[in-house]
Amino acid sequence: MTRFVVPPRVNFFPQRIALPEHEDFRIEKLARLRAGGIDPHGSRFPGARSTEEIRNLCIPENEGLPVRAAGRITNIRWMGKATFIDIQDWTGRVQVYIKKNKVSDARFEEHKLLDLGDIIGVDGGLAKTKTGEVTIFADNFTLLTKALISPPEKWHGLKDVEIRYRRRYVDLFTNPEVMRTFLLRSHILRYIRNCMEKRGFVEVETPMMQSIPGGAAARPFITHHNALDMDLFLRVAPELYLKRLLVGGMERVFEINRNFRNEGISTRHNPEFTMMEAYQAYADYTDMMELTESVISGIARDLIGSLRISFGDIALDMTPPWARRCYSDLLQEYAGVRLGDSEAITSRVRMEPALAKVDVKNSHPDVLANELFEELVEPRLSAPTFVIDYPKSLCPLTKACAAEPELAQRFELYIAGMECANAYSELNDPEEQEKRFVEQVGDADERERIDRDFLDAQGYGMPPAGGLGIGIDRIVMILTNNASIRDVILFPLLRRETDESKNE
RNA sequence: GAGGGCGUAGCUCAGUCGGUAGAGCAACGGAUUUUUAAUCCGUAGGCCGAGGGUUCGAGUCCCUCCGCCCUCACCA
Numbered sequence: 001m002t003r004f005v006v007p008p009r010v011n012f013f014p015q016r017i018a019l020p021e022h023e024d025f026r027i028e029k030l031a032r033l034r035a036g037g038i039d040p041h042g043s044r045f046p047g048a049r050s051t052e053e054i055r056n057l058c059i060p061e062n063e064g065l066p067v068r069a070a071g072r073i074t075n076i077r078w079m080g081k082a083t084f085i086d087i088q089d090w091t092g093r094v095q096v097y098i099k100k101n102k103v104s105d106a107r108f109e110e111h112k113l114l115d116l117g118d119i120i121g122v123d124g125g126l127a128k129t130k131t132g133e134v135t136i137f138a139d140n141f142t143l144l145t146k147a148l149i150s151p152p153e154k155w156h157g158l159k160d161v162e163i164r165y166r167r168r169y170v171d172l173f174t175n176p177e178v179m180r181t182f183l184l185r186s187h188i189l190r191y192i193r194n195c196m197e198k199r200g201f202v203e204v205e206t207p208m209m210q211s212i213p214g215g216a217a218a219r220p221f222i223t224h225h226n227a228l229d230m231d232l233f234l235r236v237a238p239e240l241y242l243k244r245l246l247v248g249g250m251e252r253v254f255e256i257n258r259n260f261r262n263e264g265i266s267t268r269h270n271p272e273f274t275m276m277e278a279y280q281a282y283a284d285y286t287d288m289m290e291l292t293e294s295v296i297s298g299i300a301r302d303l304i305g306s307l308r309i310s311f312g313d314i315a316l317d318m319t320p321p322w323a324r325r326c327y328s329d330l331l332q333e334y335a336g337v338r339l340g341d342s343e344a345i346t347s348r349v350r351m352e353p354a355l356a357k358v359d360v361k362n363s364h365p366d367v368l369a370n371e372l373f374e375e376l377v378e379p380r381l382s383a384p385t386f387v388i389d390y391p392k393s394l395c396p397l398t399k400a401c402a403a404e405p406e407l408a409q410r411f412e413l414y415i416a417g418m419e420c421a422n423a424y425s426e427l428n429d430p431e432e433q434e435k436r437f438v439e440q441v442g443d444a445d446e447r448e449r450i451d452r453d454f455l456d457a458q459g460y461g462m463p464p465a466g467g468l469g470i471g472i473d474r475i476v477m478i479l480t481n482n483a484s485i486r487d488v489i490l491f492p493l494l495r496r497e498t499d500e501s502k503n504e
Numbered sequence: 505g506a507g508g509g510c511g512u513a514g515c516u517c518a519g520u521c522g523g524u525a526g527a528g529c530a531a532c533g534g535a536u537u538u539u540u541a542a543u544c545c546g547u548a549g550g551c552c553g554a555g556g557g558u559u560c561g562a563g564u565c566c567c568u569c570c571g572c573c574c575u576c577a578c579c580a
Contacts, residue, residue: 025531077543080536099537116530129538153515153529155541160515162572174515217580263579264505357577370580394580440580484573495571 026148029113033146038110042144045070045121052091054126058134063127067136069094070121070144072173073114075154083111087120090179095135096122103140110143116154117147166497168490178487181480185488188299188476189256192276195295201252201278206241208234208258214451215239215397217440218261221271234260239397239467240454242279243426246465247457254278256472267484268418271493274472279426283466284399285409288423289386292413292468293320296384296420299479311416311478314382322384322413327373330387334380335372339391340406345369352376366391381414396436398424399464415478423468430458 033040048070049057057065071087071094081100086093100108114120124138152158157174164171164178171178193203211230213220215237223232238255245253256276265271280287300307300318307319328339337344342365349355349368358371369391381387388411392400395408409425427433437450476488486492 075540077539078536079539079542082537082539084539084542086540095540097538101537129540131538131540133538133540135538150514150530155529156516158515159517160511160572162511163515165572219579261579264577266576267574269579354576367580396580497571 026115026146026150029115030146030148033110033113033143036106036110038143040143040146042119042121042142045142045144048121050091051087051089051094054094054136055092055134058126058128064125066123066139067126068121068123069096069136071119072147072151073116073118073120074151076114076116085114085120087122088173090183092176095129095133096124096138096141097129097135098138098141103138107140111141114143115147115150117149117151118143119145119147162494165486165492165494181476181482181488182490184303184480185476187303188479189472191299191303192256192295192470192472195298196254196276196278199252199291201254201280202250204242204245204250204253204255205257206235206238206245206255208260210235210241212449212451214449214454216259216261219263221260221262236261237275237469238277239469240451242277243462243465243467244454244457246279246281246426247460247462251281251463252279265493267486268474270473270485270489273485273489276468276470276472278468279465280467281463281465284425284464285388285411285423285466288466288468289324289388289411292386292421292423292470293322293384295470296475299475304479309479309481311481312483314416316383316416316478318384322386324386324388324411327387327390328407330377330381331369331373334377335369337369337372339369340365342368345372348372364393366393370394378414378419379417382416384413384415386411386413395424396440397427397433397467399427415474418474418478419471420474420478421468421470423466426462426465426467428458428462428464430455433458 030040045068048068051069051071054067054069057067069087069089071089073085074088074093075084075086077084083098085096085098087096098108098111103111121142121144122136122138123140124136126134126136129135152170152174158164158170164175172182173179196203209223209225209232211232213233213236215235216239218236220233220236223234224230225232237259238257242253242255254276255278256274258272259275260272261269262271263269278288278291280291297307297318297320300309307317309316309318331337331339335348337348345365345368346360349358349360349371352372352375354375355371358368360368363371377387389401389404389407390398390410390412392398392406392408395410398408398410401407401409411421411423412419413421413423427436434450434455437455438447441447441449473485473488477483477485480488482488
């Protein structure tokens, strides 16, 4: 009677997918389904409701309501002439009940070939079981995709960090909190774009491949254009192009996209990371502070649902206004030295074991002070804090403070000891800008690294402006309570997998 | 780049003093028409990350290598 006869065993499967022995059974089931006229990889299945909607619909007045759902099988409980199947979509799970005599005989035979991980569509009446579980009492089901590889264990899930990153797709359908994080990341980006548009900004896209990498001092990745026979750099920042747009008269621009920095990898650094940069004509860094505070606290309030959030062991209160602390005051408070007192700074650096490798003799006092700042101050800045008014020598693209010419109108935002945003009153004096670039690159050989076109652009007149960069990955880390940047990037960079490293 | 940790069945993990490789889940066969980590009976599943060494004997000790994680370094 069964249409699902066993065809001759096919010894054909792409060899690059090394299936463990027991998964041969899935290939066999696939062949049996095909022999029974079932397409094991399905097609369009319109009209399915989300499992979330189905759960909400399951009230006594709706008893028996016909519903359609689709999702991946996460659990099967065989009861002989009846079967309970849990299916999962990206909103959650719902139970399906398949009973002999309720579905067709052929369908009942087919359902015996279902496995964990298969994707099915279901039609049936909605009701709760006597134990109160929301259930679709199936009249019919449709196999939408047969899974050839078994999913991870249903109770412990997928824990192996390496497999989680390398096979993020498995991580996503196995670990609900991972799905939650990445959906939330998407909502955060949408929220930020909305905020920016409400404030009159337009989103633009500037070159990722640049012939002169500028806007930050990081080491770039090098690539090559064949037709032009030209080396190009992946951008380390979009800054110099966005400012050209200010010159062009685009008064409020922002870009949310990747930057690439050829440097170390850590829990807070991925070689490609997402940054929002924004420039507002006729504004300055104080306006950027208000913008930053408003957007990030807004995300906590509107998307997380609370201004008080947890990041690991740290409790963070995102309620504005956030602390505004002068760089020099913080340096005095935590390092005990005054900015500009090069003697005190030098001896303080020598005292600090973690800074033993610093080249004290050949470094500018402000650079040494910044070593102290990074070592002694930054890790202590747990609550959201704007550090304001940096030494000018550290900020080549920033306007000096009117009252204090040695200080620059810059802030960095620290949350949980992490640098999360950076903003300036943008330097718009091309002569001063050229001077600072030259100081920056030093050697005459390096002068070709100065972006002359950018200086020309400033020569046409760039309006005074506030500029801002927000590290999106780090903000998402804090708002989703993930300790590693790799947990908020779908496919973080990993070393290429080799035969020697595989333990398959 | 340095230091530390980890790598055992598809997944999650045990593996004692160096002495025949284990459990749960998943898989396979059977029972079961309201279960929900279903239950019950039975079966099978291993290059112990890779390579070398010590030893009568290595998952275990030593060396080299590969990969991942953590800390540090690098990082206007």
